[in-house]
Amino acid sequence: MYVVYSLLLACVAILSLPWWAVQMLRLGKYRTGLGERLGFVPARLKRTKAQSIWVHAVSVGEVLAVSRLITDLQNAYPEMEIFVSTTTATGQRLARERFGESQCFFMPLDLGFAVRAYLNALQPRMLLLAETEFWPNVLHLGRKRGTAVAVVNARISDRSFPRYRRFHWFFERVLSNVDLFLTQTAADGDRLRAIGAPTERVRVSGNLKFDVRPHAATKLAEQLRSAVPKDAPVIVCGSTAEGEEEILLDAFQQVQRHFPFTVMVLAPRHPERFDKVASQIASRGFACIRRSSWTSAMSVSGGIFLLDSVGELASIYGFADIAFVGGSLVAVGGHNILEPAQFGAAIVVGPHTFNFREIVSIFEKGDAIRVTAAEHLAGQLLELLRNTPERRQLGRHAKELFEQHAGATQKTLHALGPLLGQRPQVNR
Numbered sequence: 001m002y003v004v005y006s007l008l009l010a011c012v013a014i015l016s017l018p019w020w021a022v023q024m025l026r027l028g029k030y031r032t033g034l035g036e037r038l039g040f041v042p043a044r045l046k047r048t049k050a051q052s053i054w055v056h057a058v059s060v061g062e063v064l065a066v067s068r069l070i071t072d073l074q075n076a077y078p079e080m081e082i083f084v085s086t087t088t089a090t091g092q093r094l095a096r097e098r099f100g101e102s103q104c105f106f107m108p109l110d111l112g113f114a115v116r117a118y119l120n121a122l123q124p125r126m127l128l129l130a131e132t133e134f135w136p137n138v139l140h141l142g143r144k145r146g147t148a149v150a151v152v153n154a155r156i157s158d159r160s161f162p163r164y165r166r167f168h169w170f171f172e173r174v175l176s177n178v179d180l181f182l183t184q185t186a187a188d189g190d191r192l193r194a195i196g197a198p199t200e201r202v203r204v205s206g207n208l209k210f211d212v213r214p215h216a217a218t219k220l221a222e223q224l225r226s227a228v229p230k231d232a233p234v235i236v237c238g239s240t241a242e243g244e245e246e247i248l249l250d251a252f253q254q255v256q257r258h259f260p261f262t263v264m265v266l267a268p269r270h271p272e273r274f275d276k277v278a279s280q281i282a283s284r285g286f287a288c289i290r291r292s293s294w295t296s297a298m299s300v301s302g303g304i305f306l307l308d309s310v311g312e313l314a315s316i317y318g319f320a321d322i323a324f325v326g327g328s329l330v331a332v333g334g335h336n337i338l339e340p341a342q343f344g345a346a347i348v349v350g351p352h353t354f355n356f357r358e359i360v361s362i363f364e365k366g367d368a369i370r371v372t373a374a375e376h377l378a379g380q381l382l383e384l385l386r387n388t389p390e391r392r393q394l395g396r397h398a399k400e401l402f403e404q405h406a407g408a409t410q411k412t413l414h415a416l417g418p419l420l421g422q423r424p425q426v427n428r
Contacts, residue, residue, distance in 0.1 A: 001173060005136050006112055013109070032089045033106030039114030041121045044102045045083070051125040052081045054118075056107055056138075059091035060310065061336055062130040065153055065208045067098055068409050076413060077420065083122055090271060094311045110135040119145060126420055131155055139177035148419040150180040152412050153208040156191035158354040159333065164195040172196025179419055182412050184208075185358045205415055206408030207359065209338045212314070221315040223296040224265075224305070232261040232301050233321045233385050236345070238313045239269040239335035240326035244350075245277050247329050249284050251378035252304070259385055260302055265316055267307035269326060269335070274308040281306065313339065320345040321391065322384055328352050329374050337363065344399035346384055346391045348372060362405070368397035 036042060055070060057063045063086060070082055084099050085107040086092045095104040108114035115137050126148040127138070132155060142149050156164065164171055175181075175197045182205040183189040189202045228234060235255070237248050245266065252264050268277045274290075281288045287303030291312070294305070307313060317323050323340030325347060327333060333355035340347050347369045353360040363369040372380040384391045 036106040039117040054124040057130045059088040143177040154183040205411040211409040236265040236320035237324040243330045254378040318343045341398040341402040344395040346394040
């Protein structure tokens with residue numbers, strides 16, 4: 001089965017070469033780390049190790065989710081070196097910032113020769129995959145060489161579940177290579193079993209994102225707070241997707257008629273869209289400052305601050321009066337509402353939140369979020385800006401729920417102990 005899968009994957013890769021070439025030439029995507037993706041292990045990783053832990057986190061969100069777990073693993077198992085792979089360039093930048101360039105690399109393509117190269121170089125005692133990274137060759141070859149394999153913070157989205165079920169016969173065999181699935185919710189556990197995961201290997205440990213805290217390395221939030229007048233409302237719009245910025249700019253136009261000194265921090269999800277969004281802002285006539293050209297000596301008031309950087313959004317939510325979390329006005333499925341929740345910001349999202357269905361449901365039941373359609377967005381923002389007690393209560397409920405659901409990292413750490421053959425040396 002794995003030979004057939006590898007041949008099909010190789011054929012798809014070859015046939016799609018023109019598309020990849022266009023992406024690299026026009027947008028600069030996928031060019032970074034190309035050699036690593038093809039199985040060429042960088043010299044910094046070519047060191048014989050008695051044992052290590054290989055953690056794979058696709059992009060920024062997954063890197064943030066596993067950051068505290070990685071820190072706790074380093075403290076609990078100091079004799080083991082931890083390596084982190086990512087798929088996206090933005091995830092790689094954040095991983096290197098947090099864990100050091102010598103410990104990070106791009107995930108190789110799921111082809112036997114590429115995966116084996118990294119398994120040989122790292123000699124991992126454990127392979128940890130975040131969320132839904134079910135790469136057949138990675139799982140099969142890892143298990144074949146005696147590496148413990150675990151999927152942490154596991155989830156199966158509404159969109160992917162039907163596809164996985166359709167190929168149940170395939171995934172049942174693939175998932176049999178995983179020693180332990182630690183899921184975000186009971187519903188995710190049920191879905192994993194439905195697509196073939198062995199029942200006895202599936203456990204609920206909670207969502208690691210409830211344990212995420214802003215990284216102390218960024219000073220932007222502190223500097224920006226000083227640059228914004230104390231009485232100026234701040235609306236942070238994070239992880240916005242194609243088609244959302246126009247809606248947000250329309251709403252902001254109406255907000256400024258009533259609150260002219262309001263500042264909108266606008267953070268597009270994908271870096272390749274920064275310039276396009278800047279052009280959209282300019283075409284509307286808004287005052288705009290880009291993060292890339294801003295200095296702490298510059299004041300920010302009555303306009304838009306375009307956050308054209310990676311890894312700084314989470315801390316910026318810390319001084320938001322209102323936080324809009326993107327990917328939810330369009331059918332992307334929404335992004336992580338827990339980043340603003342930890343600070344007690346009043347959270348607003350659009351109707352498309354299926355990627356975080358359980359979390360949004362918890363927050364809706366706890367009166368800790370406002371879900372609104374595009375046509376009602378301006379009205380919702382104005383209502384919250386006018387009604388300070390309601391806005392503060394919304395944020396307070398969000399922070400309380402965030403704190404109530406924390407603790408998944410410790411549950412995950414202890415569940416992984418038996419796979420490593422020992423109890424974690426947790427220092428408190």
